[in-house]
Amino acid sequence: MAFSSDLDQITRAAAGEQAAVAFLVRRYSPAVLALASRMLNDREEAEDVTQETFLRAWKALPTWEPRAKLSTWLHRVALNLCYDRLRKKRETLMDELPEQVSLEPSPDVQLDQSQRVKAVEKAIAALPERQAAALTLCAVQGHSQNEAAEIMNIGVKALESLLSRARRTLKHQLREERGAG
Amino acid sequence: MMTDERLLTLIAAYGADPSAYPEAEQADARALLLAAPERFAEAIDGEQSLDALFARLPEIAPSEAFEAKLIASGPVSARTEKRARSWGLRWPAIGGALASLAVGLTAGLTVAAPASASDTTAEEVDTLVMAALGVSDYDLIQEGEYE
Numbered sequence: 435m436a437f438s439s440d441l442d443q444i445t446r447a448a449a450g451e452q453a454a455v456a457f458l459v460r461r462y463s464p465a466v467l468a469l470a471s472r473m474l475n476d477r478e479e480a481e482d483v484t485q486e487t488f489l490r491a492w493k494a495l496p497t498w499e500p501r502a503k504l505s506t507w508l509h510r511v512a513l514n515l516c517y518d519r520l521r522k523k524r525e526t527l528m529d530e531l532p533e534q535v536s537l538e539p540s541p542d543v544q545l546d547q548s549q550r551v552k553a554v555e556k557a558i559a560a561l562p563e564r565q566a567a568a569l570t571l572c573a574v575q576g577h578s579q580n581e582a583a584e585i586m587n588i589g590v591k592a593l594e595s596l597l598s599r600a601r602r603t604l605k606h607q608l609r610e611e612r613g614a615g
Numbered sequence: 616m617m618t619d620e621r622l623l624t625l626i627a628a629y630g631a632d633p634s635a636y637p638e639a640e641q642a643d644a645r646a647l648l649l650a651a652p653e654r655f656a657e658a659i660d661g662e663q664s665l666d667a668l669f670a671r672l673p674e675i676a677p678s679e680a681f682e683a684k685l686i687a688s689g690p691v692s693a694r695t696e697k698r699a700r701s702w703g704l705r706w707p708a709i710g711g712a713l714a715s716l717a718v719g720l721t722a723g724l725t726v727a728a729p730a731s732a733s734d735t736t737a738e739e740v741d742t743l744v745m746a747a748l749g750v751s752d753y754d755l756i757q758e759g760e761y762e
Contacts (some may be wrong), residue, residue, distance in 0.1 A: 459682055466676070467675055
């Protein structure tokens, strides 16, 4: 449905038509920014990744392959940029103790719903990067299995395995929270 | 054909809601869940709270300023670029002309100011009036007017 209209907008954007450029930004930047935010748990870094993703897209538009799907391409570029940043962070923090993410309430404060949601956001970002990506794409952003697998450049079976492991980790943390509450 | 094992795998990967499962398997998954809910109740229950938390995650949207920044980073049409370039080329010429004008005015005012512009103008007017009356400079000199 959006495919042919995307192609039209891509052609016009490549020619420098500002309305088409704005259309593509408004259509795809929220999802790209959301993916990067969930992965990095840092708004500023997520914006940097989003901007770099779009800069790469602008360069790619003049030679755009009509069969390629812009949404998948943008998500894949953004995801790879997130992986790069997470790896660099990990290298930098190698000597430091890893941050323990917990959904448990502090002894004297019961977590309210918003705190719990924040803790879940933090817990997603703390998952191994591919698990975090699979979970964000499928469970949070609602991409289909095929789309998510294509973005991650893996098969659907591998995606399912990553999703199961991600959910298991999060459920474990939630159970601990309930036990402590 | 949906098996118990496959349905449990789907629940573990995609959660409690069959609409999140691969499209080709949704109908069979729903049918099996309806046929034997007790066999999957524990698995479903375990995923429901997680699904609810995911649904409550706040939406992340770009600010207007950030959106504008992304748009501004986009490709520029050849015509717009040409116009910008041509203005870029014209500005030095326009600037030069304005600078010359300013220098000219300043110089004109500075140099012309000591001279008595009104005297010169008055002489010219007198000459014109005399000429109109048929009196030339020569006649006035002859009559000792210039002495």
